[in-house]
Amino acid sequence: MLDLRDLQTCTHCGLCLQACPTYVATGQEAESPRGRIYLLRQVQSGRIGWMQARPHIDACMGCLGCQTACPSGVPYAKIIEAARAEVEAHARPWWQRFVRKQAISNFTQPARLRLLLQMARLFGMQRVPRWTARLLGASESVVRLPELPAAEWRPTQMVYPAQGTPRARVGLLLGCVMQVLFPRVHRATIGMLTLAGYEVHIPHGQGCCGALWVHNGYPKEARRNARKLFRAFREVDYIVVNAAGCGSTMKEYGLLFKGTPEQAEAEAFAQRVRDVHELLLDAELPPPKRNDALHVTYHDACHLAHAQGIREQPRALLRRLPNLKLTEMEGAEMCCGSAGIYNLLQPTLARDALQRKIKHIQATGATIVASANPGCTLWIRQGLQEAGLPVEVLHPVEILAKAYDAMP
Numbered sequence: 001m002l003d004l005r006d007l008q009t010c011t012h013c014g015l016c017l018q019a020c021p022t023y024v025a026t027g028q029e030a031e032s033p034r035g036r037i038y039l040l041r042q043v044q045s046g047r048i049g050w051m052q053a054r055p056h057i058d059a060c061m062g063c064l065g066c067q068t069a070c071p072s073g074v075p076y077a078k079i080i081e082a083a084r085a086e087v088e089a090h091a092r093p094w095w096q097r098f099v100r101k102q103a104i105s106n107f108t109q110p111a112r113l114r115l116l117l118q119m120a121r122l123f124g125m126q127r128v129p130r131w132t133a134r135l136l137g138a139s140e141s142v143v144r145l146p147e148l149p150a151a152e153w154r155p156t157q158m159v160y161p162a163q164g165t166p167r168a169r170v171g172l173l174l175g176c177v178m179q180v181l182f183p184r185v186h187r188a189t190i191g192m193l194t195l196a197g198y199e200v201h202i203p204h205g206q207g208c209c210g211a212l213w214v215h216n217g218y219p220k221e222a223r224r225n226a227r228k229l230f231r232a233f234r235e236v237d238y239i240v241v242n243a244a245g246c247g248s249t250m251k252e253y254g255l256l257f258k259g260t261p262e263q264a265e266a267e268a269f270a271q272r273v274r275d276v277h278e279l280l281l282d283a284e285l286p287p288p289k290r291n292d293a294l295h296v297t298y299h300d301a302c303h304l305a306h307a308q309g310i311r312e313q314p315r316a317l318l319r320r321l322p323n324l325k326l327t328e329m330e331g332a333e334m335c336c337g338s339a340g341i342y343n344l345l346q347p348t349l350a351r352d353a354l355q356r357k358i359k360h361i362q363a364t365g366a367t368i369v370a371s372a373n374p375g376c377t378l379w380i381r382q383g384l385q386e387a388g389l390p391v392e393v394l395h396p397v398e399i400l401a402k403a404y405d406a407m408p
């Protein structure tokens with residue numbers, strides 16, 4: 001529910017404007033955080049309807065660059081999630097809601113996602129079909145379909161023992177896209193965590209964290225997913241996440257369940273959620289086994305940097321590799337335009353953000369981009385390929401696991 005008090009915290013100072021990718025791209029006030037907050041106040045006072053505000057709410061990447069930049073503490077994450085739920089409820093035709101929900105379902109069910117990607121490959125499809133994009137309300141289809149990894153991976157054990165005396169029991173969130181497209185990242189995560197002294201559990205019966213649902217205005221569906229995680233992760237000390245968007249949503253479960261009988265359980269769960277970099281930095285690691293010369297630039301995934309405040313931990317871990325050169329890119333914290341399924345829904349603005357990101361990556365001369373969010377990784381890979389740049393995009397734990405020889 002949109003709260004007028006949250007909107008009133010905005011003092012219209014404009015300090016967030018240059019941190020907003022949609023404002024930078026368009027120069028329009030209505031596509032800025034301040035403009036969107038103003039529009040929401042107009043809706044609240046009845047001067048305009050949700051239909052008029054919808055295009056500007058839809059165009060927001062939800063990147064939260066504005067939340068970081070804002071000196072007045074405007075809770076933009078809370079505002080945009082509430083606004084999206086209102087738009088879905090009041091200003092989206094039923095058939096488009098249906099199509100959007102189907103799209104999110106396809107992403108958040110690993111078996112279905114895998115099957116769809118296999119079928120697409122069979123029919124030689126390179127991109128998300130144009131008709132799908134049109135049905136979703138987008139003007140064109142710009143998103144390439146990702147390649148499935150050569151071999152499917154499933155955890156071989158329910159528990160991976162810690163090396164040495166266990167520091168804690170952690171449960172790994174397998175997630176949806178991560179499980180299907182990034183099994184190497186899960187293996188690297190298990191390898192690094194066990195090396196750092198954590199006993200890694202892979203609980204049965206987990207599923208989607210609900211991030212795509214809540215970011216697109218469907219909190220009820222997100223809560224349904226979250227409840228499964230509450231049950232699955234009961235027995236562990238921490239729930240460890242290696243995807244920025246999932247981690248930030250899970251840390252905000254208290255807000256998702258606010259005012260419900262499950263609020264206390266959701267808050268207690270959220271307090272146990274850790275990003276993998278947080279756990280690794282807290283632990284002692286032996287010296288790395290390999291000393292390859294690497295040139296890396298780090299892309300700050302929005303839901304790691306702006307939503308969770310995790311900026312230094314991945315960089316600090318990478319700096320432990322003595323022969324790794326870390327070159328900062330300009331605008332490392334600016335959204336790449338992937339933003340969940342934003343690149344499917346808003347191709348023009350998503351492409352603009354991607355092109356800016358690719359230009360900044362290229363300027364560093366790095367041969368590896370470290371990125372800790374699956375959507376960013378896929379979208380940046382696409383941008384690099386289209387630009388003909390021979391740059392790899394890897395999760396920081398993949399880089400670490402190779403250097404520590406920790407891949408199980």
Ligand code: SF4
Nearest residue numbers: 020060061063064066
């Ligand atoms: S969330 Fe990102 S795109 Fe949306 S208003 Fe804030 S900075 Fe702009």
Ligand code: SF4
Nearest residue numbers: 010011013014016070
């Ligand atoms: S920086 Fe904060 S207070 Fe200033 S205009 Fe942006 S949202 Fe409003």
